[in-house]
Amino acid sequence: MPLPLHAKAEDNLRFIRETMERAGSFTAVSGRGQMAIGATALIAAWLASAAGTSDRWLAVWLGEAAVAVAIAMATTTWKARDHKVPIVSGPARKFALSFVPPMVAGALLTIVLVLRGEFALLPAMWMLLYGAAVVSAGTFSVRVVPFMGACFMLCGAADLVLPAMGNAIMAIAFGGLHLGFGAAIARRHGG
Amino acid sequence: MAKPQPARGKRSHADREPLRELRGKAEASRVPDLDKLIHERMRLAIVSALAATDTLGFNELKDLTGATDGNLSVHARKLEDGGYLTCAKRFEGRVPKTEFRLTAAGRRALERYVDHMEALIRAVRDR
Numbered sequence: 001m002p003l004p005l006h007a008k009a010e011d012n013l014r015f016i017r018e019t020m021e022r023a024g025s026f027t028a029v030s031g032r033g034q035m036a037i038g039a040t041a042l043i044a045a046w047l048a049s050a051a052g053t054s055d056r057w058l059a060v061w062l063g064e065a066a067v068a069v070a071i072a073m074a075t076t077t078w079k080a081r082d083h084k085v086p087i088v089s090g091p092a093r094k095f096a097l098s099f100v101p102p103m104v105a106g107a108l109l110t111i112v113l114v115l116r117g118e119f120a121l122l123p124a125m126w127m128l129l130y131g132a133a134v135v136s137a138g139t140f141s142v143r144v145v146p147f148m149g150a151c152f153m154l155c156g157a158a159d160l161v162l163p164a165m166g167n168a169i170m171a172i173a174f175g176g177l178h179l180g181f182g183a184a185i186a187r188r189h190g191g
Numbered sequence: 192m193a194k195p196q197p198a199r200g201k202r203s204h205a206d207r208e209p210l211r212e213l214r215g216k217a218e219a220s221r222v223p224d225l226d227k228l229i230h231e232r233m234r235l236a237i238v239s240a241l242a243a244t245d246t247l248g249f250n251e252l253k254d255l256t257g258a259t260d261g262n263l264s265v266h267a268r269k270l271e272d273g274g275y276l277t278c279a280k281r282f283e284g285r286v287p288k289t290e291f292r293l294t295a296a297g298r299r300a301l302e303r304y305v306d307h308m309e310a311l312i313r314a315v316r317d318r
Contacts, residue, residue: 006315009308015232016239016305022255023243142254188250 029095029141031186033075037068038178045171054119061126061170068174079191099137102129123166127156127173144188148181226304228273233258233266238301241276241293249289267291275300 003011044064051057106129113121134149155173159166229238236256241247247255253263270276275297279290293301 004315006312009311012235013305013308013312016235016301019236019239019255020243023240023247188248188254 029145029185030072030075030079030191031182031184032191033072033079034178034182034185036071036075036182038175038180038182040064040067040071041174041178042171042176045167045175048170049167054117057167058114058119058122061122064174082191095137095141098139099133102133102136105129106133120163120166123170124156124159124163127152127159127170129156131156142185142188144181144184148177151177151181225307226300228269228275229300229304231266233262234270235304237263237266237270237291238275238293238297241291242298242301246290246292249291252291270297 041064044060044067048057048060051060106126109125109129110122113119113125131149131152131154134152135146136149138146138149152173155169155177159169162169229235233256236258237252240252240255249263252258252267253260256263258266267276267278271278273296275294277292277294279292281288281290
């Protein structure tokens with residue numbers, strides 16, 4: 001049965017709005033920013049492998065997390081400015097709201113696990129929750145973003161099986177995946 | 192620049208009948224003809240995507256619309272011929288880049304189309 005005319009009109013307006021929101025999400029993630037985060041993560045992985053103690057290892061990765069947040073915020077702002085789009089658009093807000101809860105969960109679990117001395121579980125938990133954040137936030141962005149999140153979750157799962165490889169898998173995930181997917185985003189999605 | 196042509200004919204019978212009915216009303220009588228150039232889904236997607244951002248590359252637009260290379264080229268060409276978008280080709284190093292941008296006429300056409308859809312919805316609700 002064909003749709004009534006007003007239902008078709010509503011469907012067309014919904015289609016326009018959703019297409020515009022998806023197009024706006026092109027500027028939410030900076031590929032070059034992801035590449036920069038990947039490069040600093042490789043340096044962090046190298047420093048962490050030579051850290052000697054668990055506390056130093058943790059300090060290196062927490063420092064890297066702070067650097068990554070700063071790079072992501074700066075490069076996202078620059079990309080939005082270059083593309084002349086508002087930084088706080090609908091898709092960007094949805095992206096942030098989907099991204100933040102798993103990261104808050106990760107921060108709380110980090111505190112608990114560190115207090116209990118369970119350092120070996122940290123890499124898997126970080127990669128799984130970061131991957132979950134990227135997958136859920138990536139539904140409001142280009143297809144490559146949730147795919148990157150799924151790869152992080154796979155790395156997290158691999159680390160649960162091979163906990164002794166934690167630092168190496170972190171280098172592959174936070175370094176390699178950010179570099180690879182960042183290059184793809186930069187090449188295909190405007191920087 | 193070619194002047195965009197309003198849509199004519201080739202509507203399905205199911206579409207024509209309710210339109211005729213609506214045109215009988217004072218409200219609907221002011222509703223213009225549908226712009227066939229952007230009424231087609233793929234072209235509507237292209238124009239909507241370009242309305243949300245300054246420029247989009249060929250691959251970006253292809254990902255957004257889910258179109259194939261050939262399909263996107265054909266529809267983008269029709270919109271370019273209608274004066275709704277511009278297409279600039281350049282080289283980044285040795286890699287050719289195609290960038291699309293919505294023209295003022297294209298933006299006005301999308302606004303008219305949205306007004307048209309809203310008028311149709313209003314006309315039914317006011318019945």
